Amino acid sequence: MNKNKVLEREHWGGHIGFILAATGSAVGLGNIWKFPYIAGMNGGGAFVLIYLLCIAIIGLPIIICEITIGRRTQKNPYSAFRELAPSATNGTRAVGLLFLLMSLGMLCFSKFGLAAIFLLVSLAAFYTGWAFIGLMCVFTPFIILSYYGVVGGWTCGYFLKGLMGGLNFETAEEAGEVFQAFAGSAWTAVSFQLIFMLLTGAIVWFGIRNGIELASKILLPLLFLLLLTLVMRSLTLPGAEEGVRFLLSPDFSQLTPEGVLIALGHAFFSLSLGMGALITYGSYMDRTRNIFTAGFSIVFLDTLISLIAGLAIFPAVFAMGMGPDVGPGLIFQIMPLTFTMMGESLAWIWVSMFFLLLVIAALTSAISMLEVIVAFLIDEFKWNRKTAVVVTLAIAAFAGAMCSISVFDWHAFPWLERIFVFAFGGTKGNLFDVFDSFSSNYLLPLGGLGIALFVGWIWGTRYAVEEIRKGGQQYIDVNFFSLLAGLKDDPISQSRAHTLTLGTCWGIFIRFITPIAIIIAFLHSIGWLSLG
Numbered sequence: 140m141n142k143n144k145v146l147e148r149e150h151w152g153g154h155i156g157f158i159l160a161a162t163g164s165a166v167g168l169g170n171i172w173k174f175p176y177i178a179g180m181n182g183g184g185a186f187v188l189i190y191l192l193c194i195a196i197i198g199l200p201i202i203i204c205e206i207t208i209g210r211r212t213q214k215n216p217y218s219a220f221r222e223l224a225p226s227a228t229n230g231t232r233a234v235g236l237l238f239l240l241m242s243l244g245m246l247c248f249s250k251f252g253l254a255a256i257f258l259l260v261s262l263a264a265f266y267t268g269w270a271f272i273g274l275m276c277v278f279t280p281f282i283i284l285s286y287y288g289v290v291g292g293w294t295c296g297y298f299l300k301g302l303m304g305g306l307n308f309e310t311a312e313e314a315g316e317v318f319q320a321f322a323g324s325a326w327t328a329v330s331f332q333l334i335f336m337l338l339t340g341a342i343v344w345f346g347i348r349n350g351i352e353l354a355s356k357i358l359l360p361l362l363f364l365l366l367l368t369l370v371m372r373s374l375t376l377p378g379a380e381e382g383v384r385f386l387l388s389p390d391f392s393q394l395t396p397e398g399v400l401i402a403l404g405h406a407f408f409s410l411s412l413g414m415g416a417l418i419t420y421g422s423y424m425d426r427t428r429n430i431f432t433a434g435f436s437i438v439f440l441d442t443l444i445s446l447i448a449g450l451a452i453f454p455a456v457f458a459m460g461m462g463p464d465v466g467p468g469l470i471f472q473i474m475p476l477t478f479t480m481m482g483e484s485l486a487w488i489w490v491s492m493f494f495l496l497l498v499i500a501a502l503t504s505a506i507s508m509l510e511v512i513v514a515f516l517i518d519e520f521k522w523n524r525k526t527a528v529v530v531t532l533a534i535a536a537f538a539g540a541m542c543s544i545s546v547f548d549w550h551a552f553p554w555l556e557r558i559f560v561f562a563f564g565g566t567k568g569n570l571f572d573v574f575d576s577f578s579s580n581y582l583l584p585l586g587g588l589g590i591a592l593f594v595g596w597i598w599g600t601r602y603a604v605e606e607i608r609k610g611g612q613q614y615i616d617v618n619f620f621s622l623l624a625g626l627k628d629d630p631i632s633q634s635r636a637h638t639l640t641l642g643t644c645w646g647i648f649i650r651f652i653t654p655i656a657i658i659i660a661f662l663h664s665i666g667w668l669s670l671g
């Protein structure tokens with residue numbers, strides 16, 4: 140390892156710099172825009188329960204893996220895997236062979252695109268060994284950032300519209316039409332998407348301390364404040380109980396196999412897991428910080444905010460007499476309507492406040508996706524930060540513009556549609572939907588599975604725990620029961636067999652429970668396994 144390079148790497152400045160930045164990454168459109176509408180479309184309470192389960196048994200262990208890999212190597216995901224992994228092992232050869240077979244299988248079904256993708260993965264596994272997981276990590280953010288920027292653009296646009304008093308709706312139909320007209324007009328949508336991308340780029344341009352950390356420090360507290368004000372407003376609406384009930388009482392007959400996969404994918408998406416965003420953020424972390432408490436805080440805050448956002452939005456949905464299954468336009472229609480219907484003279488302030496909150500949440504998340512690619516280009520190809528930002532943004536903005544136009548008009552790109560049909564044998568929805576479901580439902584869980592298996596079986600939990608100990612000694616080896624009983628510092632209870640500690644508990648999850656849970660959710664969703 141090149142010592143100088145490590146010393147040069149920029150680190151988070153303040154004590155809570157990392158936690159704020161990582162929470163900023165986790166809390167995003169996923170919590171406020173996506174969670175409510177997918178919960179609405181998948182039956183509410185039962186979906187929320189599965190989602191919470193995924194967070195606890197899959198999200199939490201993996202978040203600790205990612206931070207640990209990052210802090211240990213002080214590198215971007217690809218270089219991190221390169222450093223930790225033997226180049227090719229029988230394991231990677233087996234994975235390569237598996238993907239080669241899958242590729243041949245796809246050829247038989249004439250799905251040439253999938254065949255090509257599987258072939259690439261297979262080659263990557265043969266040649267780069269375990270680092271192919273890191274390669275996947277650097278590829279995924281392009282896809283997510285592209286369509287994330289589209290929604291980010293919508294929020295910027297709606298914020299301005301709100302400020303100018305343009306969101307005064309009388310009926311749900313009117314709200315729907317205005318949203319269609321806004322997001323469906325290519326020029327407006329693409330311009331706002333570009334504005335959002337430029338804001339994102341501007342923050343990453345300034346690096347870790349003066350860019351990402353500073354922005355998170357200012358924006359995150361503002362976000363909390365805005366959100367709390369809004370929930371209080373929403374919960375006092377007449378008819379709010381029905382919305383609360385929809386979100387909190389599970390009805391399992393409403394849950395579909397696809398719903399389970401969506402819940403799994405969303406657990407990854409919401410916690411920013413599965414593509415190395417937290418490996419990257421962890422690589423700027425000092426060894427004096429506690430990885431466990433950082434991981435717990437991020438998971439706790441992220442989940443809390445999703446639930447609060449649900450509580451702010453569903454009561455309004457029901458109070459306004461809308462169905463919960465509106466889809467991606469849900470919050471863009473419901474929130475403005477709610478505030479005007481309350482007959483408030485200051486409605487425009489509430490509305491613009493809500494969309495400002497969304498812009499903030501989206502920005503602090505988008506920067507973490509961009510940073511993954513930028514860190515890769517800087518570490519691996521010695522680019523300077525500014526060039527890396529400009530080039531990455533240009534590519535993502537271009538793909539994003541196509542996503543944006545495709546949302547209401549897939550047929551604007553007949554050639555692209557034809558490519559998709561040729562390559563994958565059909566499309567589910569437009570480019571925006573394809574990017575969304577392909578990344579959250581497949582790329583992220585597979586990336587997460589790779590990361591868990593890698594830490595559990597290849598790198599080894601032993602070395603991971605060694606890294607976690609630095610800055611977390613007082614927690615990780617404490618007898619779990621002593622910790623719960625408040626006897627953490629009691630020598631006698633400490634001297635009893637140290638079997639169940641946070642460290643051993645985490646190791647068992649990462650080696651067995653987490654990977655098996657991901658595989659079960661996958662098999663269930665493709666119908667090979669039925670959970671009743």
Ligand code: TRP
Binds near residue numbers: 168170283
């Ligand atoms: N977690 C963010 C949200 O909920 C989105 C996000 C940011 C993300 N960085 C990520 C998702 C990395 C997956 C991977 O909106």
